[in-house]
Amino acid sequence: MKALQRYQAEPKKLKIFEVPKPKVQKGFCIIKVVSSGICGRDIEHHNTRLPISKIPFTPGHEFSGIIDEIEKNNKFKVGDRVVSETVYSVCNKCKSCKKNIYNLCPKRKNIGGSVNGSFADFVKVPISSLHLIPKSISHDEAALIEPTCVAYNAVFMNSKINSNYKILILGIGTIGLLTAQMCKLKSQNIHLLCLKSEFNKIKIAKSLGFKKLLFFEDLDNSDYIKYNNYFDVVFDTVGGVSNTFNCALSYVIPNGQIIKLGWFMGKNKELNLDAIIRKSISVKGSFSHNFKIWEKCIKLVKNKKINLRKIIGRVDDLKNWKNSFNDVINKKYVKIILRS
Numbered sequence: 001m002k003a004l005q006r007y008q009a010e011p012k013k014l015k016i017f018e019v020p021k022p023k024v025q026k027g028f029c030i031i032k033v034v035s036s037g038i039c040g041r042d043i044e045h046h047n048t049r050l051p052i053s054k055i056p057f058t059p060g061h062e063f064s065g066i067i068d069e070i071e072k073n074n075k076f077k078v079g080d081r082v083v084s085e086t087v088y089s090v091c092n093k094c095k096s097c098k099k100n101i102y103n104l105c106p107k108r109k110n111i112g113g114s115v116n117g118s119f120a121d122f123v124k125v126p127i128s129s130l131h132l133i134p135k136s137i138s139h140d141e142a143a144l145i146e147p148t149c150v151a152y153n154a155v156f157m158n159s160k161i162n163s164n165y166k167i168l169i170l171g172i173g174t175i176g177l178l179t180a181q182m183c184k185l186k187s188q189n190i191h192l193l194c195l196k197s198e199f200n201k202i203k204i205a206k207s208l209g210f211k212k213l214l215f216f217e218d219l220d221n222s223d224y225i226k227y228n229n230y231f232d233v234v235f236d237t238v239g240g241v242s243n244t245f246n247c248a249l250s251y252v253i254p255n256g257q258i259i260k261l262g263w264f265m266g267k268n269k270e271l272n273l274d275a276i277i278r279k280s281i282s283v284k285g286s287f288s289h290n291f292k293i294w295e296k297c298i299k300l301v302k303n304k305k306i307n308l309r310k311i312i313g314r315v316d317d318l319k320n321w322k323n324s325f326n327d328v329i330n331k332k333y334v335k336i337i338l339r340s
């Protein structure tokens with residue numbers, strides 16, 4: 001089969017290779033991959049040096065496909081249209097596993113993170129990670145259920161939102177736009193903070209009905225002062241920078257909530273965290289998702305409560321991965337789907 005693999009530890013050493021198809025084993029199945037989304041994490045990974053022990057490695061963790069091989073099972077069969085959680089294995093012993101929040105298991109291995117992912121013809125996943133997708137959800141949309149679950153976890157599990165709350169979302173990438181859509185199910189007062197140069201993303205945000213846009217470039221303008229101590233809940237979906245978190249600290253009301261989804265990635269040196277104390281803010285991280293969240297999100301997409309179609313900018317063949325990676329890096333599209 002073909003697989004897009006990291007073949008050296010140095011950054012950007014990625015190429016399509018002919019490799020053996022993964023072998024099915026007890027408790028696992030083989031999925032014929034149909035659609036995979038390119039995630040910011042795949043790009044970050046692409047730009048980072050990897051430990052040599054990890055090479056060769058196939059990225060890709062947002063995907064949908066068709067069951068190709070599976071042991072006799074009363075829930076799934078060959079030919080079923082499915083999505084898979086990103087979890088490959090957990091310890092099943094720690095407190096998180098016992099409480100069924102196995103996404104927080106310290107020993108967790110991830111598909112497309114610590115084991116081979118979906119930028120390939122086939123991917124091996126545990127049967128326990130599978131979810132059926134209804135016919136009304138296309139494979140391309142289904143590939144985006146993973147980031148949808150990330151947003152659901154932040155909004156429905158890790159924050160408390162009343163219908164009169166003012167909400168601010170920092171960042172309008174895939175996670176920002178999905179978080180905004182999740183928030184809309186709870187409150188109608190939603191502001192998005194983005195860069196003026198993010199034309200494509202702004203267009204999508206507006207087409208999804210989000211009209212209240214604030215711009216990073218205008219943060220020093222005097223009319224932005226009114227947003228200090230203004231928002232009940234702030235979601236920071238931006239990764240790799242710290243100034244968005246400083247915005248969150250300024251704009252959240254005393255006793256308000258900040259939910260952090262975008263990784264600092266070590267870039268958190270210029271933070272002034274005293275506001276957490278002075279304003280008595282609740283800061284909550286939100287990471288990944290679990291079985292229940294996946295089932296909820298599939299229902300929300302099926303019932304058209306969440307629009308994934310508008311987020312997909314382009315669909316391309318896996319063999320054109322290089323152009324697509326560049327288009328994501330250059331912020332040409334919010335989300336690109338690669339077809340295997």
Ligand SMILES: [Zn+2]
Binds near residue numbers: 039041062146
């Ligand atoms: Zn992702």
Ligand SMILES: [Zn+2]
Binds near residue numbers: 090091093094095096
């Ligand atoms: Zn565990």
